[in-house]
Amino acid sequence: MSAITIWMFGAVILLTLVITYWAAKRTKTTGEFYAAGRSLTASQNGLALAGDWCSAAAFLGFTGLTALYGMDGALYAVGPLVAFCTAILLFAEPLRNAGKFTLGDIVRCRMRSRTALVMTAIGVIVVNLAYLVPQMAGAGVLIKLLLGLPYNVAVAFVGVAMIVYVAFGGMLATTWVQIVKAILLMTAGVVVLFLCLKAVGFNPVEYFNLAEKEHGPKFLRAGNYLKNPFDQVSLGLSYICGIIGLPHVMTRFYTVPDARTARRSVIWVMFLAGAFFIATAIFGLAAAHFIGPDAIRVADKGGNLALPLLAQYLGGGANTLGGDMTLGFVSAIAVATILATVAGLTLATSGAVAHDIYVNAIMGGHVAERLQVRVARISVLCVGALATILGIAAQGVNVAVLVILGFSVAASTNFPVVALALFWRRLNAGGVVGAVVVGLVGSVTLALIGPAFLGPKALWPLVVPTIVTMPLGFLGAIIGSLMVSQDPQSNKSFEEITVRAHTGLGAEI
Amino acid sequence: MDAKVTPAMPLDVPAYSNDSNWSAAYRDQKFQRLLQLKASRVRPAVLLYALTYIALSSLAGFAPQIMDAKLIGSLSVGYCLILLTYGIAWGVALWYVRVAETEFDPLKESAIKSIQTGEFLQ
Numbered sequence: 290m291s292a293i294t295i296w297m298f299g300a301v302i303l304l305t306l307v308i309t310y311w312a313a314k315r316t317k318t319t320g321e322f323y324a325a326g327r328s329l330t331a332s333q334n335g336l337a338l339a340g341d342w343c344s345a346a347a348f349l350g351f352t353g354l355t356a357l358y359g360m361d362g363a364l365y366a367v368g369p370l371v372a373f374c375t376a377i378l379l380f381a382e383p384l385r386n387a388g389k390f391t392l393g394d395i396v397r398c399r400m401r402s403r404t405a406l407v408m409t410a411i412g413v414i415v416v417n418l419a420y421l422v423p424q425m426a427g428a429g430v431l432i433k434l435l436l437g438l439p440y441n442v443a444v445a446f447v448g449v450a451m452i453v454y455v456a457f458g459g460m461l462a463t464t465w466v467q468i469v470k471a472i473l474l475m476t477a478g479v480v481v482l483f484l485c486l487k488a489v490g491f492n493p494v495e496y497f498n499l500a501e502k503e504h505g506p507k508f509l510r511a512g513n514y515l516k517n518p519f520d521q522v523s524l525g526l527s528y529i530c531g532i533i534g535l536p537h538v539m540t541r542f543y544t545v546p547d548a549r550t551a552r553r554s555v556i557w558v559m560f561l562a563g564a565f566f567i568a569t570a571i572f573g574l575a576a577a578h579f580i581g582p583d584a585i586r587v588a589d590k591g592g593n594l595a596l597p598l599l600a601q602y603l604g605g606g607a608n609t610l611g612g613d614m615t616l617g618f619v620s621a622i623a624v625a626t627i628l629a630t631v632a633g634l635t636l637a638t639s640g641a642v643a644h645d646i647y648v649n650a651i652m653g654g655h656v657a658e659r660l661q662v663r664v665a666r667i668s669v670l671c672v673g674a675l676a677t678i679l680g681i682a683a684q685g686v687n688v689a690v691l692v693i694l695g696f697s698v699a700a701s702t703n704f705p706v707v708a709l710a711l712f713w714r715r716l717n718a719g720g721v722v723g724a725v726v727v728g729l730v731g732s733v734t735l736a737l738i739g740p741a742f743l744g745p746k747a748l749w750p751l752v753v754p755t756i757v758t759m760p761l762g763f764l765g766a767i768i769g770s771l772m773v774s775q776d777p778q779s780n781k782s783f784e785e786i787t788v789r790a791h792t793g794l795g796a797e798i
Numbered sequence: 799m800d801a802k803v804t805p806a807m808p809l810d811v812p813a814y815s816n817d818s819n820w821s822a823a824y825r826d827q828k829f830q831r832l833l834q835l836k837a838s839r840v841r842p843a844v845l846l847y848a849l850t851y852i853a854l855s856s857l858a859g860f861a862p863q864i865m866d867a868k869l870i871g872s873l874s875v876g877y878c879l880i881l882l883t884y885g886i887a888w889g890v891a892l893w894y895v896r897v898a899e900t901e902f903d904p905l906k907e908s909a910i911k912s913i914q915t916g917e918f919l920q
Contacts, residue, residue: 360865363880364858367851371887374847378840378894497872511858511865511876518859525855529848549903552895559891563884570877785820791832792910794823 293610294617298436301473301621305454305628308465312458319661320797322459323390323640324543327798331550333468335557338541340467342369342562343474344630345427345593346692349623351566352599353592354514355573357582359500361514362573364521366566368528370559375529376539377555382548383711383790384539389797391637392536392707393645398789399710399782402718403650408725410645412702413536415729417638418676419695420537421631425680427593428627434594435620441681448677451631455639456669460544463632470629473622475561477600481619482568484603485575496574504577515752523756527696530759534703536637537630548793572596579603597623635672643668693753694736700755701762702728709763711790714783715770723769728762828909835905839897847890854883 316322329337347369355362388394396402396409425444432443454462489495500508507513515521532538542551576585576595579602588594597619601607604615643665648656656664705724709716735754740747751757789795823829857865858876865876 360858360874360876360880363877364855367854367880367883367887370884371847371851374844374887374890377891378844382898494871494873497874497877501872506866509866509872509874509877511862515859518856521855521859522852525852529851549899552898556891556895559888563888567881567884570880781821784824787833788820788823788829788913791836792823792829792906792913794910794913 291613291617293613294435294620297617297621298624301469301625302450304469305450305462305466305625308469309454309458309462312462312465316457316459316461317662318658319390319644319665321461322662322665323540323636323644324797325460325464327544327546329464329544329546329550329554331545331553332557333464334541334545334550334554335561336471337464337467337544338538338554338558339561339565340469340471340474340626340629341538341541341633342558343471343565343626345424345431345623345626347562347566347569348474348626349431349593349596350591351569352572352576352596353585353589353594355570356576356580356585356595357592358514359504359508360511363570364511365514365524366569368525369532370563370566372528372532373555373559373562376532377552377559380533380539380707380711381542381551381555384707385542385545385548385551386791386793386796387711387786387789388543390540390543390644391640392534392539392703393641393649395707395710395786396721397645397649399716399779399786400718400721401778401782402721405718405721406645406650408722409703409706410641410650412534412698412706412725412729413641413645414638416534416695416699416703417536417634417641418679419691419698420535421634421638421672421676422679422683423691423695424627424631424634425676426683428624428631429680429684430589431593431623431627434589435597435623440684444680444684445677447627447631448673448680450628451635451676452670452673454628454632455635455673456666459665460636463629463636464544466625466632467629470622470625471561473618473625475565477619477622478565478568480615481572481596481600481603485571485599488575488579488603493571496571496578499578500574504582508577517750517752519750519756520752523751523753526759527700527753527755530704531696531700531755533707534699536641536703537633539707540637540640541633543797546798547796569596572599575599575603631676635669635676638672639665639668642672693739693741694732697732697736697753697755697758698729701732701758704759705762705766709766709770711786713770714780715775716766716783717770717773717776717779719773720766720770723772724762724766726769727765728758731758731761823913826909826913828905828912832902832905832909836902839901840894843890843894847886850886851883854879 320326351362351366354365393406393409397406428447429440429444432438433440545551576599580598585592585595600619601612601616605611647664648661702725706721735749738748741752867875
């Protein structure tokens with residue numbers, strides 16, 4: 290652990306705390322707490338989306354996957370970019386127009402049913418916790434490796450930081466932490482890419498030639514990581530549909546003043562994150578050349594330290610000022626990345642607990658504004674504490690299954706509910722219950738008996754079960770809806786939500 | 799004319815709900831034209847990006863040898879298809895913003911005017 294790494298790490302934390310202090314003074318109402326007063330511009334929300342979307346799995350994971358498994362890393366990376374096509378074409382504007390703070394708001398507007406609202410909130414909480422716990426566990430491992438802090442201390446530190454950001458600064462602090470992280474990430478990306486390309490005379494094809502020459506022709510083929518062909522397709526479906534079921538991403542569309550800004554913010558994230566995802570292919574191949582897959586595996590068997598090690602090498606190598614500076618910079622960004630992502634996840638989970646379940650399902654919406662904010666802050670504390678405890682308990686456990694579970698539940702449960710609530714007249718509360726029960730049970734069961742959890746003893750062949758569980762989720766929604774007699778209110782509210790979604794009439798301002 | 803929308807349960811719903819005749823708004827001719835225009839323009843774009851991405855994933859899974867064919871040095875068809883997928887995603891998104899701002903938004907404004915002068919809010 291070098292002094293430069295500690296200084297850069299400290300600078301990032303200090304900056305985020307200053308942002309939180311600034312944001313806390315501007316966060317008094319529920320609109321400010323959950324949606325930053327719907328005041329963000331397209332570029333601000335786009336940068337925050339990029340900060341949210343480029344999680345540690347993307348920032349460190351895609352580079353590591355390419356460095357260890359060749360093309361599968363690049364195939365992994367393109368999905369999250371394509372996913373935003375689904376968002377911009379079909380969901381960003383309707384969500385902004387018809388929603389308020391959470392995904393549950395869409396169901397509430399459509400169903401007026403407490404059961405449907407609570408079931409949707411359960412789907413949201415499961416997805417968010419399935420994401421939060423691996424992020425916490427990843428933070429523990431990463432900070433331990435980079436800064437030398439014990440695992441439990443590192444997880445507790447991340448837990449306390451995210452609770453402070455979100456409880457005090459709400460969406461405004463979360464947004465600016467994500468923006469700062471995105472700017473740091475893009476800066477580091479440009480610097481590392483420049484150094485990578487400079488090393489090969491600005492001819493990126495040279496890295497492909499070197500990879501084939503040094504690691505054999507098999508290295509650049511597809512299928513080194515995801516060996517079952519159906520897993521490739523299932524992963525693709527998880528991305529392009531699952532994004533709609535990820536509450537921490539979708540609720541970002543509530544932070545802008547109108548649908549036009551929502552759609553423009555997607556363009557920002559698509560170009561910022563997309564450019565970074567393309568660059569991870571070069572980073573990965575450069576890491577495979579300069580560091581080598583074996584050395585990368587020694588540092589971290591999942592390859593997550595490939596990018597920090599590459600930055601250190603390009604900066605001049607270990608124990609040099611340049612090497613320590615680039616390693617420190619990338620490490621600080623890695624920590625900022627985790628903080629930005631967990632803050633977004635905690636806020637979205639708190640929205641499901643406080644806004645959906647407490648305020649709307651239990652109290653029927655009749656809660657004073659100040660009390661709503663207080664309950665939201667308390668729920669942040671509870672969610673943060675739970676995530677920290679689960680993160681500490683997850684030490685040494687294979688948490689990869691939770692990421693897969695999170696995506697699978699998002700695509701198989703939340704996606705059918707939101708999509709059908711917006712676009713299918715016949716959906717009713719029975720359908721929401723059917724989608725959540727079938728999608729959730731199917732995803733959990735298949736993820737737990739699949740190779741990600743049971744390894745070679747798996748009872749189910751696919752790592753990513755979405756190819757089966759997403760159609761099951763839709764089937765559950767359709768059968769559940771048809772089993773309940775059509776409610777005239779649900780019919781009318783379909784017309785209401787359609788008008789709201791496509792015109793912005795009655796939209797929250 | 800449909801009865802005014804009233805919530806079945808005493809849940810808090812966003813503004814407008816209790817005062818507006820959303821069914822009349824839904825039946826508004828200009829609004830229906832907006833829905834048709836959106837469907838006709840968005841559907842092919844959804845098919846384009848979804849099918850090309852699923853085709854890429856399927857090729858990677860079921861025909862890796864096609865992906866492995868070399869184009870420039872060791873740069874393979876697979877990597878070029880991945881780059882093409884980025885291009886398609888960006889192209890579709892930019893196209894959508896242009897169409898939304900030149901075609902959907904003007905019709906939306908017109909539909910809102912028509913709705914607000916009709917039975918809505920009466």
